[in-house]
Amino acid sequence: MAEKILLVDDETDFLEVMSERMSARGMEVTTAESALDALEQVEKGGFDAIVLDLMMPGMDGLETLKAIKRKRPELQVILLSGHATLEKGIEAMKLGAMDFVEKPADIDALTEKIHKARAEKMVLVEKQMETKLKNIINARGW
Amino acid sequence: MTTTTDLTGWTGLQFFGRTTASVSHELKNALAIIKENAGLLNDYLLMAEKGIPLKPERLKIVADRIDQQTRRADTLIKHLNRFGHSIDEPLTTVDLNDVVSLLVALTQREVSMKQATLQLSMGESPMTVKTAPFWLLTFLGHCMTFSLKMLGPQKVLHLQVEKVADGTRIIFTPLSGLHGAHQGEFPGEAENALLQSLDAACHIDPDAAALLVNLSNR
Numbered sequence: 001m002a003e004k005i006l007l008v009d010d011e012t013d014f015l016e017v018m019s020e021r022m023s024a025r026g027m028e029v030t031t032a033e034s035a036l037d038a039l040e041q042v043e044k045g046g047f048d049a050i051v052l053d054l055m056m057p058g059m060d061g062l063e064t065l066k067a068i069k070r071k072r073p074e075l076q077v078i079l080l081s082g083h084a085t086l087e088k089g090i091e092a093m094k095l096g097a098m099d100f101v102e103k104p105a106d107i108d109a110l111t112e113k114i115h116k117a118r119a120e121k122m123v124l125v126e127k128q129m130e131t132k133l134k135n136i137i138n139a140r141g142w
Numbered sequence: 143m144t145t146t147t148d149l150t151g152w153t154g155l156q157f158f159g160r161t162t163a164s165v166s167h168e169l170k171n172a173l174a175i176i177k178e179n180a181g182l183l184n185d186y187l188l189m190a191e192k193g194i195p196l197k198p199e200r201l202k203i204v205a206d207r208i209d210q211q212t213r214r215a216d217t218l219i220k221h222l223n224r225f226g227h228s229i230d231e232p233l234t235t236v237d238l239n240d241v242v243s244l245l246v247a248l249t250q251r252e253v254s255m256k257q258a259t260l261q262l263s264m265g266e267s268p269m270t271v272k273t274a275p276f277w278l279l280t281f282l283g284h285c286m287t288f289s290l291k292m293l294g295p296q297k298v299l300h301l302q303v304e305k306v307a308d309g310t311r312i313i314f315t316p317l318s319g320l321h322g323a324h325q326g327e328f329p330g331e332a333e334n335a336l337l338q339s340l341d342a343a344c345h346i347d348p349d350a351a352a353l354l355v356n357l358s359n360r
Contacts, residue, residue, distance in 0.1 A: 011171055013207055017178040024185050055167065057257045082170035083163070104174035107181055 002028045003118045004046055008038040008064070009053040009080070018051075021107055027114065035059035035067070042068055047075060049098070049117035051110070054081035054088065062095060069096045074124040076117035080105060149335040150277070157280040164251045165222045172215040179204050179211075221247045229276040236275055237268040238310050238357070242303050245282045256290045258297040265303040271310050271357050273340060278357075281336040285314055285344070285353055288328045292317040294351070309358040320348035328353070 005027050009015050015031040022029045030047070032038040035058055038050070050068060054061035065077050076098040081088065089100040098120060099113050182204055190196050224244055246262055253260050289299055294316050302313040329337060329344050337344055343356040 011175065013175045013211065014171065014178065017175060017182055017204075017207065021178060021182055021185060024189070055255070057255050082167045082174070103170055104177040107178070 002026050003048045003114055004028045004030070005114060006030050006032060006038060006041050006047045006050045008032045008035070008050060008056075010034060010056045011053075018107075022111070022114075025107075025111055027111075035061075035064040038064060039067055039071070042071055042075065045072070047072075048121050049076045049078060049114050051078045051080060051114070054079050054092075062091065065092065065095050065097055074121055074128065076121050078110070078113055078117060149332055150339050153284075153332040153336060154277060154280050157283050158276075161225060161248050161283065162222065165218055165225075165248065168251055169215055169218050172211045172218065175211045176208055176215075179207050217247075225279070228279055231275070233272060233274055235270050235272050238271045238303055238312070239264040239267050239269050241273075241275060241278055242282070242301060242312060245279055245286065246301065248279070249283065249286050252286065252290065253299070256293070256297070258290060258293055258299055261298060261300045263300065263302040265305055265310070269303060269305060269310055271359075273342075273357060277336055277339050278342075281333060281340060281342070281344075282312065282355065284329075284333050284336070285312075285355060289314040289317055289353055292319055294318040306356065309356060311357070312355045313352050314355075315350070315352040317346075317351050317353060320346050320351060 003026075005022060007015055007018055007022070007029055008031075009018075010033055012033060015033065019029045019031050030041055032041050035056055038052070041047070042050070052061050052064060052068075056064070059067070061079055061081070065079065068075055068077060073096075077096070078099045078101060079092050079097050080101055080103050082103045092100045098117050101110065101113070183201070186196055186200065186204075221244065225248055228244075242262065242264070246260055250260075293299055295318070296316075300313075300315050302315070304311050304313070328346065333344065341358065343358075344354065346353050
């Protein structure tokens with residue numbers, strides 16, 4: 001089954017070409033040009049990973065990351081930045097980003113990270129299901 | 143103890159750093175798009191080797207994108223180069239319209255990050271003024287940052303360059319919230335040091351919702 005990816009960047013030309021390259025690699029890609037668009041898409045659900053630009057007009061990447069993690073904590077977020085400093089990378093990881101990549105990113109390396117992101121998400125979703133089942137069993141005294 | 147010269151120097155250095163970082167960020171974006179389109183061409187070639195025919199219309203789209211982004215990068219570098227050369231002469235005669243146009247080009251990213259729009263009204267060319275171009279750009283850069291912070295809800299900043307009786311003037315308008323708490327905030331210590339070096343004057347007119355910068359005839 002194809003990975004479902006949400007690609008977020010304010011540069012339309014970047015979104016178009018990345019979307020085409022990722023689709024050619026078997027991924028199902030949805031694009032968003034702003035943080036608000038991205039959060040609306042996240043609300044609809046169904047994504048395995050989000051590739052998110054750090055610097056965008058309005059709400060920046062780190063604020064968007066926080067908002068995504070609040071809505072869907074199991075979603076794996078890969079941040080893209082034109083200027084990846086160690087400081088920003090650490091802050092991103094502390095806020096729950098799965099990875100932090102400097103632009104221009106190598107498509108094959110990014111694809112690998114997306115495969116990994118999907119696997120991480122599946123593990124988290126399974127854990128969530130287990131916890132829910134345990135709670136139901138405990139609640140009913142089985 | 144920090145002298146006016148130290149403060150001016152430091153303020154100029156900060157503006158230089160901030161501006162080159164902003165422009166280089168834009169350059170990276172343009173290069174990223176060029177790189178990905180080059181990669182897409184490779185993808186098409188790999189598909190062709192596997193028997194999927196090349197589509198000329200797709201190749202045209204990719205070629206156009208590369209061309210457009212190369213022009214974008216070239217324009218950015220041209221502006222950065224002009225900015226770098228603005229420090230060549232400590233005092234020289236310039237066309238103020240050119241200086242303000244360069245300011246607009248250099249602060250494009252700052253404006254778009256605030257989700258604002260800029261409208262520029264230039265005065266009759268040439269609008270010559272004897273000034274220190276780099277320090278003028280630095281001061282106007284500070285005016286731009288303050289104006290974007292104080293922008294009204296419409297998020298449209300209007301820059302006007304005009305001749306006045308004793309020199310030239312640049313107006314940043316319409317700004318909101320200039321009464322009360324923000325009085326005295328601008329110009330601050332750094333801006334006043336720059337104004338002293340430029341032999342220029344700046345004042346905020348809350349009733350006109352404007353920030354005005356006056357450059358006298360030297």
